[in-house]
Amino acid sequence: MRKLKQDYLRGIWMQIIVDTNVILSALIKQGKTRTILTNPLTEFFTIEFAIQEIRKYKTLVLEKSGLTDEEFEIMLSLLLGNVKIVLVEQIQSRINEAKEIMRNIDLKDAPILACALSIPNDGLWTEDKHLKKQGKAKVYNTQEMIELIG
Numbered sequence: 565m566r567k568l569k570q571d572y573l574r575g576i577w578m579q580i581i582v583d584t585n586v587i588l589s590a591l592i593k594q595g596k597t598r599t600i601l602t603n604p605l606t607e608f609f610t611i612e613f614a615i616q617e618i619r620k621y622k623t624l625v626l627e628k629s630g631l632t633d634e635e636f637e638i639m640l641s642l643l644l645g646n647v648k649i650v651l652v653e654q655i656q657s658r659i660n661e662a663k664e665i666m667r668n669i670d671l672k673d674a675p676i677l678a679c680a681l682s683i684p685n686d687g688l689w690t691e692d693k694h695l696k697k698q699g700k701a702k703v704y705n706t707q708e709m710i711e712l713i714g
Contacts, residue, residue: 577605581685584614585692587644591629612650681701686702687702
């Protein structure tokens with residue numbers, strides 16, 4: 565684990581890239597995923613496209629979670645309050661590399677990998693098992709995050 569002095573002084577001990585499926589899971593169910601995402605000692609990042617994707621699945625989230633529209637918006641704001649949005653411009657220089665890496669795995673995940681390649685981080689949190697097939701970024705699933713952060 566990377567422990568930069570400046571991060572330590574800010575109280576941040578991990579920087580994690582979060583895939584959309586993790587945020588969707590936290591919206592659907594109260595549990596460890598939601599608890600970890602709101603951990604103030606961990607700095608989370610996701611790509612701006614994730615917000616569009618979350619909104620695309622809003623109806624499904626409402627059905628599965630039982631949340632109202634208003635509760636959904638409140639919960640999304642709460643969760644995103646601890647997640648920094650990485651703009652397309654910030655990952656653009658690594659997108660072609662990420663596409664090449666993910667070409668035979670799943671091209672849809674190239675943007676989140678490009679994010680992991682573009683900014684300093686301690687790993688990528690996702691439930692997409694196939695992302696572990698690439699060898700450029702450390703990948704954690706939720707169980708591994710629970711063991712790591714608690």
